[in-house]
Amino acid sequence: MRVAVADVGTNSSHLLIAEAARGDAGGYRVLDALKDRTRLGECLDGLGNLTPEGEDRLASALTRFRALASGAGVAEIHVCATSALREAPNGPEVASRMLARTGVYPVIISGVREGELTYLGAAHAVELGADSVLLDLGGGSLEFARGDAARALDVLSLPLGAIRMRDAFLRADPPGRRELAALDAAVREALEPHVGRFRVRPGTRVVLSSGTAEAAAEAILARRGEEARGVNGTRLSVAELSELLEYVRNLKGAARARVPGLERRADTVVAGLATLHAALVVLGAQEFTVSEGALREGMLIEELTRLEAYSSSISARQRSVLGMAERFGANLSHSRQVAALARELLARLRALGVDLGAEGEARSVLTAAGALHEVGQIVAQSAHHKHSAYLIRHAELRGFTPREIELVALLSRYHRKSAPKLSHPEFAALSAADQALVTRWVGILRVADGLDRSHAGTARVTGLTRTRDGWQLGVQGATPLDLEGAREKADVWARAFGPLTLKAE
Structure with a gap:
């Protein structure tokens, strides 16, 4: 995987x-x-x-x-x-x-989401304690996160990134004391209203994650006379950080670039070090640990965890679906998201009294179609919905009857482009009851697929209500592209159930 x-x-x-x-x-x-x-x-x-x-x-x-x-x-x-x-x-x-x-x-x-993911990445890179405070410095923002050994419980994002602070305060090279004092004061002023949330307590572990923190660790280790073979887990004092800042602030850019660890950050390192130092002092930190795990590592861990949970929780027949999706190079996270959204929409419609066929069959067929609707892309992007239907019909999915395989194939066939039509031989060959089911299930699948148009996997259904004119779907976490995708693909839903409007929350 x-x-x-x-x-x-x-x-x-x-x-x-x-x-x-x-x-x-x-x-x-x-x-x-x-x-x-x-x-x-x-x-x-x-x-x-x-x-x-x-x-x-x-x-x-x-x-x-x-x-x-x-x-x-x-x-x-x-x-x-x-x-x-x-x-x-x-x-x-x-x-x-x-x-x-x-x-x-x-x-x-969002900055909060960034802090949560960064904390997750750090938690898998260094040992966090029951009370830990993370500072993650980027070019545009500085995130603060307080949490336990596994996850962030409180996150704050402030516009104090290294590039932003350099551009706002440090004009000279090397910067003057007044410039650095102004930067320091700005950090303190921005953080002061939030100090109570992130103040260091007895036993608090302070962790820094960012390129600036890693560069500082390499430079400090070099000043100690120690060889840096990676800095993950390195413990440093705020006093050492202060000494490094005092040293590099007196160097011009070319000289800073010759300091071990700072070679690629000579233009932003003074602003970055000054920002981190000011924040650490305000929070009352005496020492900190450097984490090489940050945002992208958190993203990676979250995605792998989702996929592992998905693959371990599905039935034997759906496991054969997953095997086919993997074999044909389908995007598993998108497949999982579309299947989950389709099941949620199915459940909410059923709870409101809509006839959607036998519950077990509807869930199973929609889940399989959600997982396999894009497998045809291995043949070609153009008309991949038709290629998907062909591959599904001939893949010998275990645990499905021939009728169920045909229903999965047709749902995949109609997840994009044309709606089901009697002029299509495969659809016309179904019984009238199955034609009605396919149309309803396609309406659900198309909206579910549209809600992950960005393939971000963040959209969640929060509510579905009947209105005088049709239906209103409450959605949380959807990107603008997801909302646009769902609206564009609500055509078959409107035909099967009535017009659908979306309410972003």
């Missing part, structure tokens, strides 16, 4: 490809990694919009990522975009254009 994840930041974008480690729950083995210095923070116009040059840089990175993932046998990359796109007014439009240009959709996540 292989997964590819990537994060798009203000300064750089990173890809990570890994597979689940056998016999190690939540464990993984990294197969490949790639870093692209996209520097999107340099490509913002006066209104904060990402410029065409920034879009080109991002498209180039995502294209390279997709090619590398494809070569590793991974069908799709899960991409999270952070501060740069999150704060750009045109961020959602850029994300949609990236899908059209590269086939990859960067999901814009």
